[in-house]
Amino acid sequence: MTAETAITRFVAGLRYEALPDTVIAMAKRSLVNFFAVAFAGSDTAAIATLSRQLQALSGAGGCTAIGRGESLAPLDAAFINCASANVFDFDDTHLPTIIHPTAPVAAALLALAEMQPLDGRAFLAALVVGMEVECHLGLALHPHHYRRGWHITSTCGVFGAAMACGHALGLDAGRLLAALGHASAQSSGLVETLGTDSKSIGMGNAARNGLLAALLARDGLIGPEQPLSGERGFLAVYGDPSTPSLANLGLRWETLNNTFKPYPCGIVLNPVIDACLELRQQPGFATYDIASVAVTGGALLRERADRPQPANGREAQVSLQHAVAVTLLRGRPSVAEFSDAAVAATDVAALRQKVRTATKIDRTIDSVTVEITIRDGQKFTVDINPEARATLGLTSNAEISEKFITLTSSQATPTMQYQLLKTLWSIETRTVVGSLMHFPI
Amino acid sequence: MTAETAITRFVAGLRYEALPDTVIAMAKRSLVNFFAVAFAGSDTAAIATLSRQLQALSGAGGCTAIGRGESLAPLDAAFINCASANVFDFDDTHLPTIIHPTAPVAAALLALAEMQPLDGRAFLAALVVGMEVECHLGLALHPHHYRRGWHITSTCGVFGAAMACGHALGLDAGRLLAALGHASAQSSGLVETLGTDSKSIGMGNAARNGLLAALLARDGLIGPEQPLSGERGFLAVYGDPSTPSLANLGLRWETLNNTFKPYPCGIVLNPVIDACLELRQQPGFATYDIASVAVTGGALLRERADRPQPANGREAQVSLQHAVAVTLLRGRPSVAEFSDAAVAATDVAALRQKVRTATKIDRTIDSVTVEITIRDGQKFTVDINPEARATLGLTSNAEISEKFITLTSSQATPTMQYQLLKTLWSIETRTVVGSLMHFPI
Numbered sequence: 001m002t003a004e005t006a007i008t009r010f011v012a013g014l015r016y017e018a019l020p021d022t023v024i025a026m027a028k029r030s031l032v033n034f035f036a037v038a039f040a041g042s043d044t045a046a047i048a049t050l051s052r053q054l055q056a057l058s059g060a061g062g063c064t065a066i067g068r069g070e071s072l073a074p075l076d077a078a079f080i081n082c083a084s085a086n087v088f089d090f091d092d093t094h095l096p097t098i099i100h101p102t103a104p105v106a107a108a109l110l111a112l113a114e115m116q117p118l119d120g121r122a123f124l125a126a127l128v129v130g131m132e133v134e135c136h137l138g139l140a141l142h143p144h145h146y147r148r149g150w151h152i153t154s155t156c157g158v159f160g161a162a163m164a165c166g167h168a169l170g171l172d173a174g175r176l177l178a179a180l181g182h183a184s185a186q187s188s189g190l191v192e193t194l195g196t197d198s199k200s201i202g203m204g205n206a207a208r209n210g211l212l213a214a215l216l217a218r219d220g221l222i223g224p225e226q227p228l229s230g231e232r233g234f235l236a237v238y239g240d241p242s243t244p245s246l247a248n249l250g251l252r253w254e255t256l257n258n259t260f261k262p263y264p265c266g267i268v269l270n271p272v273i274d275a276c277l278e279l280r281q282q283p284g285f286a287t288y289d290i291a292s293v294a295v296t297g298g299a300l301l302r303e304r305a306d307r308p309q310p311a312n313g314r315e316a317q318v319s320l321q322h323a324v325a326v327t328l329l330r331g332r333p334s335v336a337e338f339s340d341a342a343v344a345a346t347d348v349a350a351l352r353q354k355v356r357t358a359t360k361i362d363r364t365i366d367s368v369t370v371e372i373t374i375r376d377g378q379k380f381t382v383d384i385n386p387e388a389r390a391t392l393g394l395t396s397n398a399e400i401s402e403k404f405i406t407l408t409s410s411q412a413t414p415t416m417q418y419q420l421l422k423t424l425w426s427i428e429t430r431t432v433v434g435s436l437m438h439f440p441i
Numbered sequence: 442m443t444a445e446t447a448i449t450r451f452v453a454g455l456r457y458e459a460l461p462d463t464v465i466a467m468a469k470r471s472l473v474n475f476f477a478v479a480f481a482g483s484d485t486a487a488i489a490t491l492s493r494q495l496q497a498l499s500g501a502g503g504c505t506a507i508g509r510g511e512s513l514a515p516l517d518a519a520f521i522n523c524a525s526a527n528v529f530d531f532d533d534t535h536l537p538t539i540i541h542p543t544a545p546v547a548a549a550l551l552a553l554a555e556m557q558p559l560d561g562r563a564f565l566a567a568l569v570v571g572m573e574v575e576c577h578l579g580l581a582l583h584p585h586h587y588r589r590g591w592h593i594t595s596t597c598g599v600f601g602a603a604m605a606c607g608h609a610l611g612l613d614a615g616r617l618l619a620a621l622g623h624a625s626a627q628s629s630g631l632v633e634t635l636g637t638d639s640k641s642i643g644m645g646n647a648a649r650n651g652l653l654a655a656l657l658a659r660d661g662l663i664g665p666e667q668p669l670s671g672e673r674g675f676l677a678v679y680g681d682p683s684t685p686s687l688a689n690l691g692l693r694w695e696t697l698n699n700t701f702k703p704y705p706c707g708i709v710l711n712p713v714i715d716a717c718l719e720l721r722q723q724p725g726f727a728t729y730d731i732a733s734v735a736v737t738g739g740a741l742l743r744e745r746a747d748r749p750q751p752a753n754g755r756e757a758q759v760s761l762q763h764a765v766a767v768t769l770l771r772g773r774p775s776v777a778e779f780s781d782a783a784v785a786a787t788d789v790a791a792l793r794q795k796v797r798t799a800t801k802i803d804r805t806i807d808s809v810t811v812e813i814t815i816r817d818g819q820k821f822t823v824d825i826n827p828e829a830r831a832t833l834g835l836t837s838n839a840e841i842s843e844k845f846i847t848l849t850s851s852q853a854t855p856t857m858q859y860q861l862l863k864t865l866w867s868i869e870t871r872t873v874v875g876s877l878m879h880f881p882i
Contacts (some may be wrong), residue, residue, distance in 0.1 A: 049660050057656075058499035058514045073499045073514075149673030154626070181634060185595070185643035188629040192673040193622060197662035201654070202626030209646070215498075219490050221638035232590030232633040 003140070003228040003235060004180060006246040007133055008173040011163045014250070016125040016428075023253045024428070027128050029400050030092055030102040032424045033260045035066065036404035037091045038107075039411055040264075040335050041084035042067030046197045050204065051080045063114045064437040067411055074111040075208045078161070082107035082207035083200040086153070088335055089317060090264035090407075093393070094131075094257055097138035097152060098267075101258060104157030105130030105164045107207040112165050112214075113434040120430035122168055128255055130164025130210075135254035137228075140235060140244030146191065154189025154202040155238060161210020162217075169218050181223015182213035184234045195314045259393035260400055264335050265317040268301050268365055270393075271384040272320055275370035276327035278382045289375040293324055293355045296371075298363035306357055313339045324370065325351035334406055397425065444581070444669040444676060445621060447687040448574055449614040452604045455691070457566040457869075464694045465869070468569050470841050471533055471543040473865045474701045476507065477845035478532045479548075480852055481705075481776050482525035483508030487638045491645065492521045504555045505878040508852055515552040519602070519652045520645035523548035527594070527644045529776055530758060531705035531848075534834070535572075535698055538579035538593060542699060545598030546571030546605045548648040553606050553655075554875040561871035563609060569696055571605025571651075576695035578669075581676060581685030587632065595630025595643040596679060602651020603658075610659050622664015623654035625675045636755045700834035701841055705776050706758040709742050709806055711834075712825040713761055716811035717768035719823045730816040734765055734796045737812075739804035747798055754780045765811065766792035775847055838866065 019027075041047055042065065051065050054076040061073030065080045072080060085091050085103040094101045109126055112118065118126075134156040138145075146152045162183040166176045186209035189202035217223075228234045235244055263273050272295060279285065295301075297320075307319035316322040316338050325348045326337045342348060366386040373379050394400050401421055408417050423436055430436065460468075482488055483506065492506050495517040502514030506521045513521060526532050526544040535542045550567055553559065559567075575597040579586075587593045603624040607617045627650035630643035658664075669675045676685055704714050713736060720726065736742075738761075748760035757763040757779050766789045767778045783789060807827040814820050835841050842862055849858050864877055871877065 046662060049662055050657070053656060053660055057502065057516055059502060061498065061500060075498050149678035151626075178639075181637060181639040182642050184631055185592075185634045185639040186629050186646055188627050190625055190668070190673060190675065190678060192665050192668060192671040192675075192678075193626045196622060196664045197657070198619075198622040198626040198664035198668065201623050201657065201662070205627055205650070213642070215494060216491070216638070216642065219494055221487060221490055221642070223637045223639035224633050227631070227633060227639065230633040232631060234631065234633075237590040237631060237633075 001247070002226065003244070003246045004177055004226060006249050007163065007180065007228075008176040010250040011129050011133065011167050011176050012171075012173045014125060014129055014167065016121040019125065019128060020253065023128055023255050024124060026255050026258055027124050027131070028425060028427065029260065029397060030131070030255070030258055031106060031127065031427065032400050032404055032421065033092050034085050034102045034106045035420065035424060036400070036407040037088065038066040038081055038085040040090065040407040041087035043410070044087055046200055047080065047084050047087060050083060050200065054079065063111050066437070074115050075212060077114070078108045078111040078207040078211045079204035081110060083204040086203045087200055088264045088338070089266070090261055090335070093259050093261065093267055094135045094138070094254060095259055096254070096257055097135060097142045098146065099135055099138045099156060100153045101131045101134055101160065103203065104153070104161045104206040104210060105134065108161035108211040109164050109168060110433075110437060111211055112168055114437055118168055118433050120427040120433055123433045124428055126164040126168040129167040130160035131255045131258070132249060132253065133163040134160030135257070136246050136249045139254070140246055141239045144240040145238060149191045150238060151189035151191050151193065151199065151202060154206045155187045157203070157206035158183045158187050158210045158213070161207050162213040165211050165214035166217065169214055171214065171218060175217045177227075178221060178223045179213045179217035181227040182216050182221065183210060184223070184227035186213065187234060187238065195318070260403070262394050262403070263333050264338050265323060265333070266305055268304050269320055269323040271366055271368040272297070272301070272323050272370065273327050273333060275368055275382040275384045276324055277332060279370060279372055279380055280328065280331060282380055288372065290328070290351065290354060291373045291375050293328070294358065294371045294373070295320055295324060295355060295368065296358045296360055296363070297368040298365060299359050299361065300365055301363075301368065302357055302359050308352060308355070310343055313343055316343045320357065321352040321355040322348070324355050442688070443667065444685070444687045445618055445667060447690050448604065448621065448669075449617040451691040452570050452574065452608050452617050453612075453614045455566060455570055455608065457562040460566065460569060461694065464569055464696050465565060467696050467699055468565050468572070469866060469868065470701065470838060471572070471696070471699055472547060472568065472868065473841050473845055473862065474533050475526050475543045475547045476861065476865060477841070477848040478529065479522055479526040480508040481531065481848040482528035484851070485528055487641055488521065488525050488528060491524060491641065495520065504552050507878070515556050516649045516653055518555070519549045519552040519648040522551060523648035524641040524645040528641055529705045529779070530707070531702055531776070534700050534702065534708055535576045535579070535695060536700055537695070537698055538576060538583045539587065540576055540579045540597060541594045542572045542576055542601065544644065545594070545602045545647040545651060546575065549602035549652040550605050550609060551874070551878060552652055553609055555878055559609055559874050561868040561874055564874045565869055567605040567609040570608040571601035572696045572699070573690060573694065574604040575601030576698070577687050577690045580695070581687055582680045585681040586679060590632045591679060592630035592632050592634065592640065592643055595647045596628045598644070598647035599624045599628050599651045599654070602648050603654040606652050606655035607658065610655055612655065612659060616658045618668075619662060619664045620654045620658035622668040623657050623662065624651060625664070625668035627654065628675060628679065636759070701844070703835050703844070704774050705779050706764060706774070707746055709745050710761055710764040712807055712809040713738070713742070713764050713811065714768050714774060716809055716823040716825045717765055718773060720811060720813055720821055721769065721772060723821055729813065731769070731792065731795060732814045732816050734769070735799065735812045735814070736761055736765060736796060736809065737799045737801055737804070738809040739806060740800050740802065741806055742804075742809065743798055743800050749793060749796070751784055754784055757784045761798065762793040762796040763789070765796050
């Protein structure tokens, strides 16, 4: 079966009623986490500039930029809400591919839900469709694709958004194939742009162009017969020569492999932060005069995050030295701890310089040792290892609600936060999803 | 010097006054040809659907869809005018790379010219900037890039559009670098989509996203330091491992290698059509009862265009059998001769079946023999070879004006055609370019 056939059959055939409860539960967690990070991101200078510029270019269009005042045209709202949710890289992660699956799909679907009536079950089914398609496509391309330099969330996200919107629009298999073709013509995004505003533009386009692909397929525009599996189709051009298979689509739910970051930084820093939080529990910690901090982890930690002098908040998100310093000094880190201001703070800068790193070949991504030496020579050590505790993400609805509360607290009253959370956790009972975007936050 | 430095220095430094007269003359030919093909394309079902859908999504925005009634938002106008100009593949061709250079650049610039004042000289200088950047980038990637499956006009066009708009906006080298980063996050387009509406979506985005990249760079959004030459930058990811050079940018004018198609079909068919037109000159041709037609050309002709039964007008554009039949029956072919109706016509279909092809290893792209055998056994032969005549394109202003007249005749009165032609050929004297888009055609 070709990739196109696997996808269009899956998408055309999926019904909400056939979704396992575990998948629905994970889709709702993904959605709550999406709103949390979109609110947090909506307040940044980059998103403000993007949103204002797009509104100036296209005008108001009745769709909502989450956390912002602007009314936007539908494609622009898809763009902005996707970029907002991902700007801090604090959104969710599909661990097998390192795709951030929800942002492109949910942002495109929410714009569509403001254009036409869509109930909560149709919305959730379409959300799962999009996440499954982008993650299974990502699995077919992984790991060659990201290593070569493709920002896999953008390149695969446009297909997820297109299929999610195609499902919500009720497209048949032929029109879904056309939407895949239109998405294939628009797939882009480079790893080189990570840590810059260009990344947000690529991400915004993934949601925007996926929605556009579905709308144009609905309108009858046709694409190639084999946009994915053709000789010069997406899989051949963006992948390596091996033949990828999407045989597990619809059989294995990749949505269940989604994870939710506890901290707004590179996922390799999670165990480092956990270790520092544990060190802070030592009696008398506040009085420590720290001489040095030694961090021992696997090769990947050093490769991705050995960055003693980050220039700004974005770079700090992948600096183990910053993560150590800011956590030991401030406690559990949120968005403010990875801001430009936090990077510039003199106490943080001074402590960053005392962090030493070492690599042990047998250490995995979820294992680290952090050792503090204080002036009098005393040492305090914490080992984090995967057997002892899960460090890669938040797992319960309560933890994700807490993340939502933290990230929306500057923009919403407690009553508003509670009401939106309640709506999102019971979204399958809602008859019109679009109106939740007009929520008074 | 890195590719980024080569480009940003060239773009920031280029002045109209420094352009050779030959380059200015070629840029004007490119612009007239652009308007001709944009008018022709604006009348198709695909462009009508795209334009109406984008207007429904973004609303009217004061920018003009060439040849159509809609007022569009600036980004949408850039999209539509680029897609229109390229929909028939009847636009210009930079032969060394097979890039169609003008559509993405001119479409983006014209939208910008409707947003803010831009005089004729600034417009022409920016047009040359864009064409030079996309063609030199294309040269760096050619031939690996297209062979792998990249639609080079789209993938490089977004950079040309970004640099053209960046020049017109007066961006400094730092902001031009940011615009290159934003373009790198949006570069897309697959050869697999050629012959379908998906191609037009990729093309439209090249112009749209190039304009957006420049506007966002102006607004201060930043990109990576090395969006092109970085380890995971555009050249590494979209190219092969060899290190490409843009050393000739600003020294060798690729605009001078631009060519203009005489017929709305694959460029390999030009000599075939020329031969058929010459055969029609035979005395008594109209009375021939054709038994068979033998076409002998190089390997490339057969590889690209051996298509005995095209399904529609788009496929007919790369069918040598259709080109032979429709030219022998109707004479000099224009857009109507490659329409779905022309493909379905019974006389054309019958003659297509009588066309035989043969390959000779020593034949080049601009050389072909066409031999007609009629019922009584008589044979008539025409040889086309590059020494005898130039078959690859229109070369004079008069020929391009003629193409413009032909392609705009269904939408404009002779007076209007004459006035727009006069304006375009003297565009360097115009103080406000944007207002020419409100021309009453």
